[in-house]
Amino acid sequence: MTEHRAPGRPDERKGDDPTADPRAGARDPSPEPGQDPRRWKALSVALTAGFMTLLDVSIVNVALPSIRSALDASAAQLQWVVSGYALTFGLVLVASGRLGDARGRRAMFGVGIGVFTVASVVAGLAPAAGWLVAARLVQGVGGGILNPQISGLVQQLFRGAERGRAFGRLGTTIGISTAVGPVLGGVILSVAGTQEGWRWVFLVNLPVGLLTFLLARHFIDPVEEPEPARDLxxxxxxxxxxxxxxxxxxxxxxxxxxxxxxxxxxxxxxxxxxxxxxxxxxxxxxxxMVRLSLFSQPGYAAGALLGLVYFSGFTGIFFVLTLFFQNGLGYTPLQAGLGLTPFAVGSAATATIGGRLVGRHGRRVVVGGLILVSAGLVLTELAIRARHGTSTGWWLAAPLLLAGLGSGFVISPNVTLTLENVPVGQAGTAGGVLQTGQRLGTAAGIALVGALYFRGLAATGDAALAASHGLRAALASSAVALVIGIVDLARRARRGSV
Incomplete structure (x- = not known):
């Protein structure tokens, strides 16, 4: 079994995509690694903005009771505060990735930050629930415009082993932003108060958005020679x-x-x-918009499918445990967020490491991570069923840490392997397709896990049993993702690259 080789430069991969636009390579302004010291700073700016938009997927969950009280919001309106963001976020991902490839990633990145930041201010100042729902829909558009540019920039700015490390940082950002959202939301509500604290959940995006917009103008180079409008x-x-x-x-x-x-x-x-x-x-x-030959690139279809399936379980974990901690155990929003911290810590610890290991060990890193996630979820479900009362959060710390350690070996290495053979001129589109699958998986997972939790709670009145049912669905998703990873590992072994 040969060692997995990191992706080469575009001129070393001629023939990867016979239908690719020949102008794409000519338009690539990427410097050789080591010649542009600003590339890591540009990545830091992009990841800060990405963290902000991904954080808003989960940070609002702990603020829903306060929003309901302050704005007299209905259950349907609260549902749309959460799900409307996911809907519009996923809606524009591929189109904005394509526009970034064609018209310049810095330009689209700036548009995304601007839309997201303005919508955040409107959400924070919303006088009624309808205004808040509308602002969240526009927020999702901004996040969907911005995020494909990040993976596109990684493909554009980094080569070889550096690309794996860059994707490792992206994976860290994804994992931490998803897991730490409830914690930060709880802290903000504790400091600002439950009555008006929910507004600061959105208003904190204003200084971050302004700063990243200005820094992006300085550190991210524009792309020249845009494609004509007829090609869009x-x-x-x-x-x-x-x-x-x-x-x-x-x-x-x-x-x-x-x-x-x-x-x-x-x-x-x-x-x-x-x-x-x-x-x-x-x-x-x-x-x-999407060159279908993209799916014939080695590893792309399998990696995109694995990401879709994994995210359907990954985000469902936080959803069901947040409900269980608050509704079942009577935790405060801050306590509920802290209960999920071990997962975030574990994911942060291994995401960067996974980005470094993937160049040498390839898909084996992802498969090993999925095994750890599955083991952690089994132990988490067993701990919940043991019914330790309010001390359950402490009993869950070690299993969630184990699952988080595994997750860090899944997300960023899978992104690296999925995009490694994608031509730079299609990087934004490929990233948009990949993230659209993740959004679909997230929505499906939350819908399934939430339905199982509420159905179990209504039938038995036992929050621990209801949470156990939801976690089993998340475990099933991880098991399916593991099978996909093993199959792709076998295919790579037959090709001589794992």
């Missing part, structure tokens, strides 16, 4: 957008209704139409 595939954008909405809407809806079935069917048909249209564009020699 608006039909593909509309079809894909309709498909994403059709698939996500039923998942983020608070109850299944007839319209959800119609939307789901329409979403599947729109995705099929998008696939047909993109093939048609490629046959005519035009530039489609």
């Amino acid at each position: 595939d608006p039909v593909g954008a509309v079809l894909l957008g309709a498909g994403v909405v059709g698939l996500l809407w039923p998942l983020v809806s608070d109850s299944w209704q007839g319209v959800d079935a119609v939307l789901l069917t329409a979403g599947v048909l729109a995705i099929a139409g998008f696939w047909w249209w993109e093939r048609r564009m490629a046959r005519r020699g035009r530039a489609p």
